Amino acid sequence: MTAGPGARLLRPPTSSGRATFLELFFDLAFVAALTQVSRRFAELGDETGWALVSGFGRTLLLFLALWLIWSHTAWITSRYEPERSIIQAVVVGTMFAGLVMAVTLPRGMEERALPFAVAYLSVMVVRPLVIAVALRGHPRRLVPFRLAVWAAASAPLWLAGALGPDRLLPALWAVALGVDYLAWILGWPLPRLGASAVGRWRIAGMHLADRYQQMILIALGESILLIAIVFGGADYSVERAAAFVVAFVTSALLWRIYFYHAGLLLTDALGRAGMPGRLGTASERTHLLIVLSVLVTAVGYELVIDHPYGSPRPGWLLFVVGGPALFLVARMRLEYEIFGRVSRTLVIGLAALSVLTPALSRWTSMAALSVVAGVLAVVALLEALRRRGRPAQVPAPAVGREPSDRDDSEA
Template sequence: MAAGRGARLLRPPTSSGRATFLELFFDLAFVVALTRVSQRFAGLGDDTGWTLVLGFGRTLLLFLALWLIWSHTAWITSRYEPEQPVIQAVVVGTMFAGLIMAVTLPRALEERALPFTAAYLMVMVVRPLVVAAALHGHPRRMVPIRLAVWALASAPLWLAGALGPDDLRLPLWVAAIAVDYVAWALGWPLPWLGASNVGRWRIAGRHLADRYQQMFLIALGESILVIGVVFSGADYSVGRAAAFAVAFATSALLWRIYFYCTGLLLNDALGRVAMPARLGAASERTHLLIVLSVLSTAVGYELVIDQPFGQPRPSWLLFVVGGPMLFLVARVRLEYEIFGRVSRSHLIGLAALLLFTPALAHWAPMAGLSVVAGALALVALLDAFWKWGRPTEGPASPIGGRTSDGGDSEA
């Protein structure tokens, strides 16, 4: 009987594959969070050498913590029925914790470390226990229990970093986030129980694809917000207007390259494979890189619009060129996940950026952004040219198999 009550929490096969309004509402907290991440990255514009590397790593750490909260939530609503009151309460509670993390993020490695940690651990420890209790005696309850046990294992590192000396905070938190990510990659193994076979979980694949696409659009929206805010707040000049236009064109090209054939077929690919969770796990890591690349590119927009013809600063290339290069690398990975191959156009775009990077270190920032836009335009044009007149290609993912067999080692 307990297992029967817990089964009500599971997503039925007839459940809609679209994200609910509650999930879209939940994403609003992460709009704030991504804005704060972008602002922290932008603050590194004048740094060089080890200071730049350290600052980038500190912000990346905070982004990874936020991403883990968001991606776990996407998986929860893909495995459980989001219309159930318990799942709705979990999503709303996570949204509040995510908002706390967002507002404390600018000083999360300084005096606001404790509230940031408390909000993170509230989600990582308490949320899976709530889900496990709601599942009653259902076999699937072991999955959230695994999550809670591993979160408790990393919690002392998080708390020691928040409460201990400032100079130990970063290494302790790096160790803590490493534990959380490695645990997920290994399937949260426990003594005598072994690891959970995440690849065989039963999920709503199309729903998970929808959530990844939405997060990409949120990141892209953040880049548009940066373009508008920076340009509206700066003194008008022809150079800044040109940088504003090129930045917008770059964001439009990122959208085009992501969705052209590959990103558009992510839903179909996750809906067809035998084990959508295996493809979903691979795609989750790919979209982590994609979102990070868009945020980094947006920081490049801010720097260039502010000083389009200022003195060349090699450190700016980390954002102006590094962001788009990371995007192309992640897009190559996504294409392989869906089609089992790699397009020459993306490799050509990467080669072009690598070829120009040494020279861009000595050119004005506007030149760097223009070269990036040109390389992305070349990728988009080559994609369209090589597919012109050819029949529409369907997904043929090498990850997760082709036909659904309904297998699920975790129920």
């Protein structure tokens, strides 16, 4: 593992497991991007039927492209020394591309599709080639090389979607993004070179957990920012003030449920896992769902604060109830990954939201959000009571439990 000058780029065992200031700076571009995703979702509040489904799918596709850029960057700084100049240049370059994607995102599947696609491809194709060159003489250089080849293979679909007829863009980009995600799952297999199984990668578990937790806080922070902007810009009324309070309480409950205890013990779980790379990849998909659920829920806040006592349309329930329901599903998945079980309290909370949804469709939006906050409060309270007086929980990861017995020089 020390062959060639490229070995200096790898994270040494003595490297700090905490995220660097550069990575926190990098996240600022994605704060802007997540805000734009929320804005696109919010525009769907009055839509119904196919218009709602189509609009939601388009915005989801743009979010998934952003997430792939962010998560790849988190893995790069978890595997390579972020204090090296080349890695810092890669992160700053990725930040600029992410900022371009954020700026173009409001019309990212319309007239600004080309700059969005070019910014995305500049990261997916150019960045791994730069890292591969920097790793010269080291076996691990084949990993970014594989990634660049697969990204180049999907690039024509991205460009064809941006330059072709508008009606073909969603389908072409959906296929292209599917290729990019599938390649990651499969380890970017190539003829004669084979694949590089991500589950066997050597990673800094503390660092990766730190990055996931920070992204959750960023998403929650974006929801708080949205609450403040919407309430501050609307005409003041007691009804809107009440909706503002309930929205804040809901965000606080999401924070509590995530971190108590599964999110808080993610670092320990990655340290105990025999194959932390496998647990890291599973956790990456789980945190994708959690971040998406927080963004969707935040859109519900905006719709309720704007019209607290208007009858909720179907599109509103997708955000007011669907966001928290998705959050509970993702939180159950995280609990299984860390403890090898699922809390019955979370299942009860999800079942309650499912049972109450038909009734909520006939109530005011304020009543719907209040019921959702009540369900989340009960979940948080029952979880606290269940753990009261018991010893600290010890992670028992159900994913990546078995140690790797294969010497993979590319890991």
